[in-house]
Amino acid sequence: MTTSVPGADPTASAPTSGPTSVAAADEAHAVAIRFDSVRKEYAGSVAVDDLSLAVREGELLVLVGASGCGKSTTLRMANRLVEPTAGRIVLGDEDVTDVDPVALRRRIGYVIQNVGLFPHRTVAQNVATVPSLLGWDRRRTRDRVAELLTLVGLEPARYARRWPHELSGGERQRVGVARALATDPPVLLMDEPFGAVDPVGRARLQQEFSRLQRDLGTTVMMVTHDIDEAVRMADRVVVLSRGARVEQLASPLEVVARPATGTVADLVGRGRTARLLALGRLEPTDLDDAPRGDDGPGPGGAGPTVRLGAELGDVVTALTAAVDAPGGTSVGVLDESGRRVGTASAASVVRALHRLTAAGGGPA
Numbered sequence: 001m002t003t004s005v006p007g008a009d010p011t012a013s014a015p016t017s018g019p020t021s022v023a024a025a026d027e028a029h030a031v032a033i034r035f036d037s038v039r040k041e042y043a044g045s046v047a048v049d050d051l052s053l054a055v056r057e058g059e060l061l062v063l064v065g066a067s068g069c070g071k072s073t074t075l076r077m078a079n080r081l082v083e084p085t086a087g088r089i090v091l092g093d094e095d096v097t098d099v100d101p102v103a104l105r106r107r108i109g110y111v112i113q114n115v116g117l118f119p120h121r122t123v124a125q126n127v128a129t130v131p132s133l134l135g136w137d138r139r140r141t142r143d144r145v146a147e148l149l150t151l152v153g154l155e156p157a158r159y160a161r162r163w164p165h166e167l168s169g170g171e172r173q174r175v176g177v178a179r180a181l182a183t184d185p186p187v188l189l190m191d192e193p194f195g196a197v198d199p200v201g202r203a204r205l206q207q208e209f210s211r212l213q214r215d216l217g218t219t220v221m222m223v224t225h226d227i228d229e230a231v232r233m234a235d236r237v238v239v240l241s242r243g244a245r246v247e248q249l250a251s252p253l254e255v256v257a258r259p260a261t262g263t264v265a266d267l268v269g270r271g272r273t274a275r276l277l278a279l280g281r282l283e284p285t286d287l288d289d290a291p292r293g294d295d296g297p298g299p300g301g302a303g304p305t306v307r308l309g310a311e312l313g314d315v316v317t318a319l320t321a322a323v324d325a326p327g328g329t330s331v332g333v334l335d336e337s338g339r340r341v342g343t344a345s346a347a348s349v350v351r352a353l354h355r356l357t358a359a360g361g362g363p364a
């Protein structure tokens with residue numbers, strides 16, 4: 001049984017529903033990890049109540065929620081750093097409780113805040129941790145280490161022989177990611193991976209990591225308490241409340257545009273419009289008018305232009321630039337082939353925001 005909640009995803013049990021048959025609900029996507037009615041109690045207190053969740057193969061799924069809501073516990077149950085009190089966690093087609101925990105952790109990468117690099121091992125030795133445990137020969141290990149350091153943006157010749165204390169926080173975090181990817185694990189768990197990095201370095205790491213993840217096709221389950229980080233990086237966001245209760249599981253745009261519950265609305269709350277401008281895109285129905293010759297903004301006309309599908313934030317920037325140009329309350333809009341298809345004004349942006357936030361409207 002699944003109760004219909006605006007913006008809810010069928011791969012999670014909705015807040016008002018009972019346990020959902022997750023396997024049946026996510027037929028369209030291959031599932032990498034599945035939590036089936038999972039519960040974790042600590043000495044009588046419930047950290048995770050009854051979690052059902054399917055992480056799709058190749059996606060970057062971000063768990064976000066208030067402190068203490070059970071995010072880390074959920075993550076740590078996937079690699080058996082924490083054992084569930086009840087329920088099942090299935091990796092591929094194996095129940096994780098049937099897999100030896102040490103073997104399991106070699107199959108699942110794990111990155112935490114402050115990384116936990118071994119201080120008395122060089123960068124190269126840190127990255128080579130699991131390959132060494134697996135008995136890879138020296139040449140294979142050395143080649144892989146060089147490949148991984150390059151992948152995370154650390155030139156091997158400069159970094160391989162350094163010690164962890166000779167690195168910046170961001171560089172250490174990159175080594176942590178390289179170490180976790182060493183054996184190309186199908187699944188990577190990340191707990192506040194960029195939490196200790198300064199805001200500028202953090203934004204760059206987020207961007208680079210998202211690109212890396214897409215290129216490698218690794219399934220990633222990541223925990224953060226930062227909603228901006230969540231919506232910037234995720235393919236899908238899971239908003240959790242106390243007891244790891246799923247408030248909403250949906251695309252970043254969906255979560256920001258149409259919060260399913262009050263808890264999600266509170267989390268998205270301040271700065272929601274800015275987030276919508278970053279995530280929403282200009283569509284034909286937002287435009288002011290149909291094509292009207294070469295007299296208006298656009299090629300052959302005065303003033304800046306934007307493309308259909310542009311980020312709404314970029315439309316606002318173009319409108320701001322147009323203010324002082326002749327007839328400057330709108331900008332020309334071009335399609336993919338550069339043909340002008342109409343104009344956009346501030347009213348277009350407002351229309352787009354209405355479209356995105358209207359119940360049931362807009363792209364998911």
Ligand SMILES: Nc1ncnc2c1ncn2[C@@H]1O[C@H](COP(=O)(O)OP(=O)(O)OP(=O)(O)O)[C@@H](O)[C@H]1O
Pocket residue numbers: 042043046047065066067068069070071072073074225
């Ligand atoms: N080892 C433990 N023993 C007892 N209680 C624990 C233990 N680990 C976590 N808890 C409790 O379980 C609940 C969930 O903790 P968890 O660390 O999973 O939350 P979180 O959402 O990751 O929080 P944060 O964002 O602050 O890291 C909290 O109430 C916490 O106090």
